[in-house]
Structure formats: C-alpha cells, structure tokens
Amino acid sequence: LGGALLKLDSQGNEIWKKSISDSSGAEIVISDFFIDTDTSFFLVSTKTGSSEGNLIMQMDTSGNILWQKSFEASGVEKIEFNAIKQAADKSIFIAGTLISGSDQAGVLMRLDSLGNLLWIKKNAYPNSNFTDLLIDNNHLFCRNSTTNFGDVILSSFDYNGNALWSRKVWEVDVTSFPLDLSRRELSFDLDSNIIAHCSNYSYSIFSRFSREGNHLDAFAGLGVSQGIEFYPSGSCALLMSGPAMGLKSLELYNRHFAVTRFESFNSLPNQCFWGYQIQHSQISDSTTSISVIPSSNYTVSTAMMENVSAFLSIDNSCVDFIGNVNEMVNNDFEISPNPSNDKVQLIINAGGKLPSIGYLMDALGNEVMHFEINSSEKIVDVSHVKTGIYWMKIGEASKKLVIL
Structure with a gap:
C-alpha cells in the first residue's frame, strides 16, 4: 500500500499520479508537504502496520525523487512525522511523535536543505504528540495533543529546539469530554498572533495567543473545528464539521460541514456562539537531544490507479x-x-x-x-x-x- 501523489492542472485535469512504497508492504500515509519553488517540493509521511517508519523526500515537479531520508532511534518503536515547514535559510523543520511502548513524546527535527540532520529533540511533557508546526523568522510554534490527560498545549521553541514557553489551550476531563486528538492546523492572524483550535466532537474552542505566549481571547462554537483562514481585509473564515454553526450547512456523503465568514476574529463571540469560560494555564516544558540513524529505501513509481475519483475528506481540510x-x-x-x-x-x-x-x-x-x-x-x-x-x-x- 503506497502513499499516493496526484498533480492536476488549474482545471482539475490529471498531469501525473505517483505512488511511494518500499519493500515492506506497509501502508504509507503522506502527512504534510510544502512547495519549495516552482521546480521542487518536500513531503513527509509515516508507515503503519507491522513495519513502522518515516520518510522525508524532495521531489521535482515531475514527481522524481531528488533525495530521501528515513530516521530510526535505538530502543524506539517508531518516529512519526506529522508536519513540515521551511525556514528562510532553506533549512527544514519537522514536528512529530516518538513512540516507545505505551509512552510517546513530541519530537522536533531540523535538517539542512539536502536532508542532513542538524539536530533532533524530544519533548519532556508526558505522552505528548506534536500534531502541527508553525514558524516565523526566529521561533517554532507547536500544537501538542496529550494522550493521557486529553490536554491541548501550545508551545514555542527557538531555532535550536529549546523550549521558550508552553500554554495549555484547553484542559478537559477526558472521561466526560473525549478530546479529538487529530491534527488541527495552527494559523497566524494578520497581526502574527497564533490561533490554536481543538474539539471534543461536539463543540470547538478557538484560542488566540500572542507570540510571547499571552492569552488574548477565545470563543466556542458548535461543531468540530477543521480550519480557519484570515484575509487581508481582516475577515476570517471557519470550516466546521458535524452539527456545525454557519450561514448554511451542506450534506455530502452523510457528512455535514459549514463555512462561515466573519468580519474579524473579535466579532466571533457575538455571532452564533454562546458564552464559555475558556480554561488555559502556563506550564513548564523542556526538550532533550536524542540520537537517530538515517536510512533510505523508498521508491516512486507510476501509481496503479486507472481512474481517480474525488471524495471530500473532512479530516484533512482547510479553508480557502x-x-x-x-x-x-x-x-x-x-x-x-x-x-x-x-x-x-x-x-x-x-x-x-x-x-x-x-x-x-x-x-x-x-x-x-x-x-x-x-x-x-x-x-x-x-x-x-x-x-x-x-x-x-x-x-x-x-x-x-x-x-x-
């Protein structure tokens, strides 16, 4: 089972389709990618099943591999890659999860533009899981979903992977309000504040923090948060699934979603939402270096897909x-x-x-x-x-x- 890549033109016509696989036969899930220039792009993926692993790859726009790397750590079952970003100096940051038995830890990695490892560090917070990554010129911001407490944490790190500050975005009793720990993308608003959102399958909370970690404001709304997008006018758009708030909901394949656009983030608590006491607090955090071994054993071939049909996946959606x-x-x-x-x-x-x-x-x-x-x-x-x-x-x- 290979990860699938599909390139389309602006009218949705297929240009090429590729699959990524190795000799293990394990399923490969492409987690994230970014376009470097008009000549290449980078992607990260994770293997599942009996043969675990990870992959970062640079490809040209024809789908040919320029270089590829996988990483293993001694005594660790697997390292999952969840998000990838590129800095102005062309170095690459990856956020993910290091899993060892019943324990896991968020992991940050920095590579040069050719995939050579500069450093890799794991997070000290218990059972952490870095699901998303946002960067500016000096800082990394990670969304951390913890599996034991059901907390969502927003953390900041410098470019060397050292912890600067961490804030709990949402503290919940996981037995009463199970938290959706899947990926929710972090966003910058127009003033470079950070928006973090999370959901308990019934309603969602959007919280805004300054880049120094100060909590600014927040709101809650019906539905499962999927994305938020800001526009030059100052307006923002939300994508919610489930029994969602919005100007209008649409049912596709028995899945409901709603896109709602508001004049500004500040206006949100007064439209379609109820009063909710947002819980947030400061916590201490740190990182430690670990050792990994790089390897390369993936291949790219023409995908065995006669016809490609589209299906709207709410779990991996963004607003645009x-x-x-x-x-x-x-x-x-x-x-x-x-x-x-x-x-x-x-x-x-x-x-x-x-x-x-x-x-x-x-x-x-x-x-x-x-x-x-x-x-x-x-x-x-x-x-x-x-x-x-x-x-x-x-x-x-x-x-x-x-x-x-």
Missing part, C-alpha cells in the same frame, strides 16, 4: 476562498442542494424587490449559466454542469456551490 468572486457576509439567499436530483433550491431574502436574474459562475468569475427569478423560492437545475467549485450570485451576494 478561490477565484475573483468575493463572498458577501449576509443572508440575502440560502442554498439547499439536493444531490439526488442535481437541483438546487434557492430561498431569497431580498427584503424588497427581487432581482430578476441569478447567475452561476465558475471559480474565475466567468458566467456558466443564468436563470430567471420570479419568486422568493427558486429551483435551479444544474444537472448539465460538470463537477467543480462554482459561485451562485444573486444581486450583490454570492455563495460557493460544490457540484460533485
């Missing part, structure tokens, strides 16, 4: 508004897609004169079709429209529509 169409934050109309008959119901809340014409546009703002509006409820047949991301525009308001 694409194209030249600006989504308006309002309730001028609502979209209710019906996947069973390829028709979309529109409920228009014009509050006055109805617009006479509505439009369906592609991601670049080009008109795909238009339709007459003669009442506040309208059924639009989109069965002839190919799959993709579109915008439904009525008057000055527009909303994203995903057609699968």
